[in-house]
Amino acid sequence: MSLLGAIEAGGTKFVVAVAPIEDPEKVVARESFPTEDGAATVKKVQEFFDQYEDIAAIGIASFGPIDVKPDSATYGYVLDTPKRGWSGYDFLGAMKAWRDIPYYWTTDVNAAGWAEYVSGAASDVENVVYLTVGTGVGAGIIANGQFVGGYSHPEAGHIVMAKHEKDTYEGLCPFHHDRCLEGLAAGPAMEERWGVSAKELPDDHLAWEIEAYYLAQAALTYTATLRPERIVFGGGVPHREVLLPMVRKSFAEQLHDYLAVPDLDDYIVSVGNGDNAGIYGCFYLAKELVSD
Known part of the structure; x- marks a missing residue:
């Protein structure tokens, strides 16, 4: 079964989840943990997804500010933030180095808003x-x-x-x-x-x-x-x-x-989607990267 991944990256906690491509609202597994510095937190994210080989794409919804311009030298980075260990962290680059699959990179509120637009x-x-x-x-x-x-x-x-x-x-x-x-x-x-x-x-x-x-x-x-x-x-x-x-x-x-x-x-x-808005939005956006 091909899966979609979701990373809801909050300043206080991270939520990670997987769901089937055919039914993104049917969450197969979900986990949350406190946000630490960039490297430590992303390591936990990768350890969660290491359990699943057949992940077609992952949606990342990150706290900001982040660089969302694809032609920028710091695309995929978290920019200046008071959150310790995150300013200048190459979040998207770390994920691509771990597993080279498609990633949809956007803000946490964009993803939640997209979920409300699609199904909320x-x-x-x-x-x-x-x-x-x-x-x-x-x-x-x-x-x-x-x-x-x-x-x-x-x-x-x-x-x-x-x-x-x-x-x-x-x-x-x-x-x-x-x-x-x-x-x-x-x-x-x-x-x-x-x-x-x-x-x-x-x-x-x-x-x-x-x-x-x-x-x-x-x-x-x-x-x-x-x-x-x-x-x-x-x-x-x-x-x-x-x-x-x-x-x-x-x-x-x-x-x-x-x-x-x-x-x-x-x-x-x-x-309309309650606390699932961010995760659903990640799934919907990731699905766009692999849909015919």
Whole structure:
């Protein structure tokens, strides 16, 4: 049985899996382990895939920033990152040296967004923004069935934000502090701001009003610049059921009837593939490399 491989490379943990080419959603085996430095982590990845000889292609969805330009001297590398042992690491090169098969190399949010486009919450549209809000904030953007990217992949978690009038937090982002979306709205930012994990905050806490304001503001920016047919929210923070209705309400207030958008219940939605989005996306993208 020919298999597809998936590597969901997160800054906190890696998830690796295999599935048959004929049915990428039927996971044969799956394993996760904490992210160490580049060489140590990739060694564990290779040891997992060493158990399977008949792997036709592997999709790699990596935390970033990464070099995704095929004609670049550092294509396949992880670029400058605060994650120890990863800056300048030739991730894709290490995998090719281990086994010379086709690899689809992209960002973690691109892969998750592709899964939503193929089989999840955006499977009926051609233009989608997938936004993950967890340890960090990032977006996979698909326009007319293609990833958006030029000089590099989007870093949509670092758009500049107007602060909520009740928010005095100085921000978590080491580059932009309280001026960018990730610095204000990522899970660790919520925890540092309020002193407890977002999971521990009650539904009526001010935290959710502020979080909804920032996510709605981001959705408004993506709406005005990209005009997608749907915005899909994934990651740990949007798991909180109270949040998305508040995002829709704040979005409507901030939009102020300026642009025509779909019904908000159908426009701003939750991820359809849940925690499997990244892995499924890797499988779907890897399959494209071996399909006739």
